[in-house]
Amino acid sequence: MPYTEPALRAMHKAIAELNDLLPAPERLSTAGDTVLGGRLDSLGVVNLLLALERIVEENEGVTVSLMDLLEVDPTTSALATVERLTALVRDRMQAARS
Amino acid sequence: MTELVPVVPAMFDAIHDHLLRPLNPRFTPEMWRLLFHRPWTSREPMLGFALLDKDRPVGFASYLCSDQEIEGRAVTVCNFNTWVVDPPYRAQAMSLAMPAVKRRDMVFTNLTALPEVHQIFSRLGYRELDSRVRMHWPFPALPERGVRVHFGHAIPQSLLSPADQELHRAHAGLPHLLAVLVETPEGACYVRYSLKRWRRIPEARLQHVSPRTGLAGGMRALQWALFRRHGRVVVSHDSRLVADAPGPFTDRRMPVARLVGGARVVTESLSNAYSEIALYNI
Incomplete structure (x- = not known):
């Protein structure tokens, strides 16, 4: 699917940035089944989403907003795992370009 | 399954018993009640939001809204305070704060944030309102x-x-x-x-x-x-x-800076009235 690779690259970079802020035991893997919702605290979620928005804009020239994810239950939403969040970023990049 | 709902005064007893009393045992119910029956009127009816799990409150955020005049302009100011969420529901804490981040039709303040809350609101675009206390000796x-x-x-x-x-x-x-x-x-x-x-x-x-x-x-x-x-x-x-x-005076740094977000106003004119500082002398 288009934008799968760019979304994945942005996700890996955002997780790397977030890991720089986290203590070693709390750092995240970039594996698709890595759980995000319920594992990251509020600040971690905010930092991850803001990093993703910025990286997508810098690298792909596309503006996507992810702030609506702060309003839903992260354990069941697109924030649940790395794979689901990556898919959402991909879909929003595609929608923004179309 | 949880639900985010606007707070109404009738929710006081449930929110107080489940969330507020354990938060600060030195506060009497009458003190907490001020968040639900603020001593001033406002065009903005919002009192805050609650997170409910089968009607049981598991999260609460208070918004103390007031109508003020800032540099001759009528402005609604909402002060975000008292953000409390049961530990098992902490992942949904941000939903209680999002109105203070999204709305641009009024001024939002966060005057007595904990350091962690200060970080979150700063990342979400809040600006520093003040960071120093001036002491006139x-x-x-x-x-x-x-x-x-x-x-x-x-x-x-x-x-x-x-x-x-x-x-x-x-x-x-x-x-x-x-x-x-x-x-x-x-x-x-x-x-x-x-x-x-x-x-x-x-x-x-x-x-x-x-x-x-x-x-x-x-x-x-x-x-x-x-x-x-x-x-x-x-x-x-x-x-x-x-x-x-x-x-002569000297300045000392506040432990955590005061924050402002939402509509742009001349922030120097925002005082600490109509806030939890006024209600509780904190």
């Missing part, structure tokens, strides 16, 4: 000539602006937020202050000064009047609240 200088100082009930209402008359009425039932009017040849300055301690030093902390340039010719008279009324106190205030006051 007692010194052997005479009060300015021709300045009169009126306390409490002796304040001539006719000298207050309409906005300050409203503020005066709205805060009349808050015994720790004292009122004083400094009348100088240049005009009147309405002040609300509270008595606090900083490292054992007694302070008269000015929480509202209107206009903020009004103490330029009356700060020493105010210091003397407060000395006579309360004994040896240091007059202090958030640095933004008073402009052009004479020295």
Whole structure:
């Protein structure tokens, strides 16, 4: 699917940035089944989403907003795992370009 | 399955019993009730939001909204405070704060944030409102000539602006937020202050000064009047609240800076009135 690779690259970079802020035991893997919702605290979620928005804009020239994810239950939403969040970023990049 | 709902006064007992009482046992139910029955009116009905799990409150955020006049402009100011979520539901905590992030039709303040909350709101675009407390040390200088100082009930209402008359009425039932009017040849300055301690030093902390340039010719008279009324106190205030006051003074950093977001206004004119600082002297 288009934008799968760019979304994945942005996700890996955002997780790397977030890991720089986290203590070693709390750092995240970039594996698709890595759980995000319920594992990251509020600040971690905010930092991850803001990093993703910025990286997508810098690298792909596309503006996507992810702030609506702060309003839903992260354990069941697109924030649940790395794979689901990556898919959402991909879909929003595609929608923004179309 | 949880649900985010606007808070209404009838929810007080449930939210108090589940979330607020354990948060601070020194607060009485009557103190917490002020968040649900604020002592002032506002065009904005929002009291806050609650997160419910099968009707049981598991999260709460209070928004103290008020109608204020900022530099001659009518503005709704909502002060975000008291953000509490049961640990198993912490992942959904942000949903309670999002109205304070998304809405741009009013000013939002966050005056007494914990460091972690300060970080979150800063990342979400809140700006620094103030980070310093200015302390005017007692010194052997005479009060300015021709300045009169009126306390409490002796304040001539006719000298207050309409906005300050409203503020005066709205805060009349808050015994720790004292009122004083400094009348100088240049005009009147309405002040609300509270008595606090900083490292054992007694302070008269000015929480509202209107206009903020009004103490330029009356700060020493105010210091003397407060000395006579309360004994040896240091007059202090958030640095933004008073402009052009004479020295000597020193500034100390607040443990956590005050924050502002939402609609853009002249932030120096935002005082600590109509907030949890006014309600609880914190």
